[in-house]
Amino acid sequence: MPAQATARPSVIIDDVSQVYPTRNGDYLALDRVSLTIAQGEFVSLLGPSGCGKSTLLKAVSGLTRHTSGRIEIGGHPVVKPQTDIGIVFQEPFLLEWRSVLRNVMLQAEFRKLDKAVYTEKARDLLERVGLGGFLDSLPHELSGGMRQRAAICRAMLHDPSLLLMDEPFGALDAMTRDNLNLLLQDIWLRSPKTVLFVTHGVTEAILLSDRVVVMSPRPGRIAEVITIDLPRPRTLKLRATPEFGRYAHQIHEVFRSLGVDS
Numbered sequence: 001m002p003a004q005a006t007a008r009p010s011v012i013i014d015d016v017s018q019v020y021p022t023r024n025g026d027y028l029a030l031d032r033v034s035l036t037i038a039q040g041e042f043v044s045l046l047g048p049s050g051c052g053k054s055t056l057l058k059a060v061s062g063l064t065r066h067t068s069g070r071i072e073i074g075g076h077p078v079v080k081p082q083t084d085i086g087i088v089f090q091e092p093f094l095l096e097w098r099s100v101l102r103n104v105m106l107q108a109e110f111r112k113l114d115k116a117v118y119t120e121k122a123r124d125l126l127e128r129v130g131l132g133g134f135l136d137s138l139p140h141e142l143s144g145g146m147r148q149r150a151a152i153c154r155a156m157l158h159d160p161s162l163l164l165m166d167e168p169f170g171a172l173d174a175m176t177r178d179n180l181n182l183l184l185q186d187i188w189l190r191s192p193k194t195v196l197f198v199t200h201g202v203t204e205a206i207l208l209s210d211r212v213v214v215m216s217p218r219p220g221r222i223a224e225v226i227t228i229d230l231p232r233p234r235t236l237k238l239r240a241t242p243e244f245g246r247y248a249h250q251i252h253e254v255f256r257s258l259g260v261d262s
C-alpha cells in the first residue's frame with residue numbers, strides 16, 4: 001500500500017465493457033475491465049494507441065455511459081457526468097479571451113463558489129505552479145507547458161478528491177514534460193488525491209505511479225498491473241537507476257508478449 005493511499009476504495013471498476021456502434025458493426029473497445037483504486041493512490045493506464053484508455057477514463061468520469069459492468073466513485077455508482085472530480089485533457093482548453101486567473105476561476109463560477117475565497121485559492125495555486133506572475137496574461141501569451149499548468153489549476157480549484165488526467169503532457173516537449181511530471185508529483189504529495197492518469201509514456205508512468213496498469217490492444221483489457229515500489233519524492237535522476245530500469249524492462253516485456261512495439 002503506497003504511503004499516500006488508504007485501504008478505502010476510491011474508484012471501483014468492475015467487469016466494465018464498452019461497445020461502440022460503428023458503420024461496420026459493433027466495436028468492442030473495452031472488454032471486461034476490472035480495477036479497484038484506493039483513496040489517495042496514483043494509478044496510470046498505459047497502453048498503445050486505441051487500446052481504450054480514454055474510453056475507460058471517460059466512463060469513470062460519467063461523460064460517457066459504459067455498455068456493461070459497474071463503476072463506483074466513493075461508493076456511489078457512476079450513472080451521469082461526475083461533478084466532484086477534476087479532469088485534465090491533453091489540450092488545456094483555455095478560453096482565449098479570459099486571463100489566466102479568470103480561466104481558473106471558471107471552475108468556481110460553474111459551481112457558484114464564493115468569489116473572494118476562490119480567487120485567493122486560484123492565486124495560491126497559480127503561484128505554486130509558477131504562474132504567479134501571469135495572472136492577467138491571456139492564454140496565447142503563454143507557452144504550451146504554462147497553459148497546461150493553468151489547466152491543472154482549474155481542475156484542482158475545488159479540491160476534488162479524484163483527478164482524471166488524459167495524456168495531460170502528451171503534446172509537450174520532453175523537457176517541459178519532465179518539469180510538469182515533477183510539478184504534478186509535488187502537488188500530489190502536498191494535497192493527497194486519487195489520480196487516474198492516462199499515458200503512452202513508460203517513463204512517465206513509472207516516475208509518477210503507485211501502480212501502472214498495462215493495457216492490451218483491441219479490445220482493451222488489463223494485461224498486467226505493476227506496483228512501483230520506489231521511494232518518493234522521485235527525481236529525474238531515478239530514471240538512470242537499475243531499479244527504475246527493471247520496471248521499464250518489465251513493462252516492455254509485457255508489451256512484447258502482447259505483440260506491441262513499445
Ligand SMILES: Nc1ncnc2c1ncn2[C@@H]1O[C@H](COP(=O)(O)OP(=O)(O)OP(=O)(O)O)[C@@H](O)[C@H]1O
Nearest residue numbers: 020021022027029048049050051052053054055056
Ligand atoms: N465514439 C466512438 N465511436 C466508435 N469508436 C470509438 C469511439 N471512441 C473511440 N472509439 C474506438 O475505440 C478504441 C479505443 O479508443 P480510445 O480513444 O479509448 O483509445 P486510447 O487508448 O485512448 O487511444 P489514444 O492513446 O490514441 O488516445 C479505438 O479503436 C477508437 O477508434
